[in-house]
Amino acid sequence: MTKQDFSKKKALLIEDMAEARIMQRKMLTDFGFTSIDIAMKAETAIELLRNTSFDVILSDYNLGNGKDGQQLLEEIRHSKLIPNTATYLMVTAETSIEMVMGAIEYQPDGYITKPFSQAVLQRRLNKLLETKDKLYKVNVALDASNYKEAIQAAKQVIKQHPALTGKCERIIGESLLELKEYKKAFSLFNKTLKNRKMPWALFGKARCYFYMNDMEKAEQNFRQLMLDNRFFVSAYDWLAKIQVIQNKIEEAQSTLIEAIGKSPKNILRQMELGNISLSINDYITAEMSFRRSVFLAKYSCYNTADVYLKHLEALARISDSGPLNPRQRDNFDSTLKKVHEFFFDNPDNKAKSYSYEIDIFLSENDLSTAKQIFEVWLSEVESNLATPPTKQQYSTYEKSFGN
Structure with a gap:
């Protein structure tokens, strides 16, 4: 293994516990890192990642109040805040299936479980960075969404570093799927599966069947994958x-x-x-x-309006069969409050929340409050602050109010 020159690498350490932060920072300094930024919570880390490029991100899973390590990684992937060329190592004291499964879905480059020694961390970082160095051209192409270039670069890596064949074949297969070259991708995944039973290759093959509209074979392969690897x-x-x-x-x-x-x-x-x-x-x-x-x-x-409005809708539909129980009513009020707080300036959101609120009051036979909300809604329609009720809503509510 090539010993890395960490002095040229920029690190971000995300850890909310002071003792662990001091210890990990010392380890990174001992390895030779000279540029180490610190974030005590996910929000600070996101701000740093928006404005700075890092080679190594070492993030704890438990980050106190706010986002945890999985939600941070979810946002980083969603917002493309780190390139494929960077190395993301998740640090955790937790080994629950829920944690491992959740984090795996957003694919960190690796895990390390607390407590760990300086030697173990150095070995892990050395190995991860060595692999990143060998895949550098591949990852640059992936970051540019240049999948043809990524395929060519991955083929070169296979020739130079046969130990990375599996990793490169996976990249080639995924790149072919991005290029919609499903038959070529299918052939590659199939060839891999003949040599070794890799879950990612079976996953790729199943998706090829799906994209080629062979739902029966796609289903068979997804079910096989679920049998072979219950964590996929x-x-x-x-x-x-x-x-x-x-x-x-x-x-x-x-x-x-x-x-x-x-x-x-x-x-x-x-x-x-x-x-x-x-x-x-x-x-x-x-x-x-x-x-x-x-x-x-x-x-x-x-965190979109749809999440909250759908919850209100489900509760409103439960109320079609009769008043909500006290726990459900509390949940409705709590979610409605969040819509008012964060999403109420949108005319569609306003209309939907008014309609669900009216449904709840009608289920409780509180016609006067339901009517008041309807009148507020109509006045806001006149001011262009809310979307108008549908014809069906007009008809339903006017019947209910006895107009």
Whole structure:
């Protein structure tokens, strides 16, 4: 292994605990790092990443109040705040399946479990940076979304460093999928699987079948992957996609419930389960999924109005069968408050929240409050501050108010 010259590398250390921060900083200094920025919480790290390029990011999983290490990595990936050429190492004292599964979905370059020695950290960083150096041209091409160039560079790496064949084949396969060259990608994944049973190759092959519109074979391969590797949670998402296409909505719902059991912190998966549950009028499951989404959204980059409005919608649909129970009513009020606080300046959001609130008061037979909200809504429509009610809403509410 080539010994790295860390003095030329810029590091970002993200750690909320003072003792661990001091110790890890000392380790990095001992390795030769001369440029080390410190962030005690995720928000500070994001600000630093927006304005500075780092070669190495060492991030703890538990970061106190606010975003945790998984949500930080989720945002970094979503906002493309670090290039493929950078090295991201997750540090954790937690080994729960929920944590590991959640973080794996956003693909750090590696993990290191606390407590660790200076020698162990140095070995891990050396190995990761050595691999990054060998894949430098590949990663530069990927950062530029130049997939043809990435494929050529990866082929060169295979010739020069045969030990990186698996990693390079995976990059080539993913690049071919990006280029929509599904037959070539299929051939590569198939060839890999003949030599060694790699989960990523089976995942690639299954997606090729999906893109080539062979849903039966895609389903077989995703199911095989779920059997071979129960931690490959993305396979469940793709199987659910197929089931939706085949109009097997209840099966898609069951598949997503199973996936969430393995990795509950993925907000997009929770939202998908909620939407599917709404579509089959399973409002109890929908409400539970959207409630979890609201909880996850607070520190997520997917903190959008839709998350909160969907939760209100699920509760409003439950109220069609009678008044909400006290816990559900509290949840409705809490989510409505967040819509008012963060998303109420949008006319569509305003209209939706008014309609759900009216539905709740109608279910409680509180006609005067429901009517007051409707009148406020109509006055805001006149001022162009809210989208007008639909014809159906007009008709329903006027009947309910006895007009």
